[in-house]
Amino acid sequence: MLTGGRVCGDLFDDLWALLNTNMNVQVLKTHPKFFLKLPKYVRSKQRVFAFAREVLEWHRANPPVDREPRLIDDLVAGVDENGRPYSDAMIMSGIAGAYFAGMDTVASTLSFMLYSALKVPGLLERLHAEIDGVWESEGGLTPAALRKMDVLHATALETLRLYPIAPFTPRTSTKAFEFEGYTVPAGSEVYVANGIPHLLPEFFPDPEVFDVDRYSRPDQPKTPHAFAPFSLGAHTCLGAGAAEVQMMTLIATLLRTAQLGLGQPNEVTIFANPLPNPGREFAFRFDGMRKPL
Ligand code: HEM
Incomplete structure (x- = not known):
């Protein structure tokens, strides 16, 4: 509500499927890529993006003149590092992101x-x-x-x-570096164990x-x-x-x-x-x- 002005309601399960399939395939890499082609996943993705499209169109038609601006208004009004407006696809990902952010966290x-x-x-x-x-x-x-x-x-x-719901965070090294006597080559997948010190x-x-x-x-x-x-x-x-x-x-x-x-x-x-x-x-x-x- 704070960021999008609409509750997700019946869309919850689709948002959940989209978020978790992407986490498993793209971030944690525990699931193969064909999960992103499964009909159930594809349908969930279509429904989430149709919802994001509605939220976007509503914000375009109702600019924040006599109401407080929300995250979506900032995305609509914002520009990228080259001064160009964000594409609809980028804004719609931002809208979906606002609904994902609190789910598993x-x-x-x-x-x-x-x-x-x-x-x-x-x-x-x-x-x-x-x-x-x-x-x-x-x-x-x-x-x-x-x-x-x-x-x-x-x-x-x-x-x-x-x-901690994120006891480690994945990164990719952009250049080679030494850590505790180990050389980590450029392009390596690195897991930062931010949750481990919690138990030391x-x-x-x-x-x-x-x-x-x-x-x-x-x-x-x-x-x-x-x-x-x-x-x-x-x-x-x-x-x-x-x-x-x-x-x-x-x-x-x-x-x-x-x-x-x-x-x-x-x-x-x-x-x-x-x-x-x-x-x-x-x-x-x-x-x-x-x-x-
Ligand atoms: C207990 C609740 C939460 C926990 C433990 C949590 C944890 C995290 C962690 C560990 C990251 C970093 C991921 C990385 O470094 O790769 C992250 C990123 C992020 N979180 Fe949360 N989160 C929580 C709730 C939320 C909520 C409620 C929102 C939005 C209202 C949110 C928005 C974000 C955003 C936008 C990022 C990406 C930041 C970036 O990439 O620059 N999170 N969160």
Whole structure:
């Protein structure tokens, strides 16, 4: 809604198929290229691009005169490095991208965050106390309220640290370089293991413990870049801030309004298809409403 002004609705499964087939074939290279020719994939791609075409045409017909401009308006008005307007195909990929961005990222991280909130001893009680207290003193879930929710923020950070949905990021070396005694030739596929330092005790003491207090402890090492769930460098996640806000808003709202508990099985399993996620078996228990919004 923020970027495109339209919910994807029934198109969700097509977006999911398009994103994941491309991830498997083009990025992770776990699937052969003929997957991109399968009729089911081709139909999903056609439907997603027909939707992107509608969103594009709507933005062209309704320029942001008496409304705030969105990402799509910026794409329509933008020019490339040679000063030329972007092609329709480029803008439509940008539109589809806006719908992909939160799917396997925020959604899976949210499942792990909810699981941790329910599983880590004492955490749910602390979250309830913080969310209810701030909610009532601030008169709702405002940006100022979110900034005061330190335990909730630390829960988001610990989730991103222990359950990174992108524990490594693929790159292609443009020129040869030496690393730790190895020569990496130009054109090599390189995987940057940005999630590994998350589990090294020199950066995070007792790394396997989900510890929401570690970030406020004075002896917590503060090593630049050791925490990198959004990867690093020029292509680091553009939505990192939006993702943290989404995660905090959703979990605060869920925990405020509903009494939840762990479902069965009460241990999460991490699947990678293609990105780490808790699988379709992940479930939690709904024990009734807590408080009105
Ligand atoms: C928990 C949620 C998220 C995680 C863990 C995450 C993680 C990442 C990672 C690791 C990358 C870098 C990929 C690379 O270096 O090759 C990335 C790129 C990107 N992410 Fe996210 N992401 C999340 C949510 C979002 C959201 C909500 C948006 C949009 C609102 C978004 C937009 C983007 C964009 C546009 C890029 C590409 C940046 C570029 O190539 O210059 N992400 N994300």
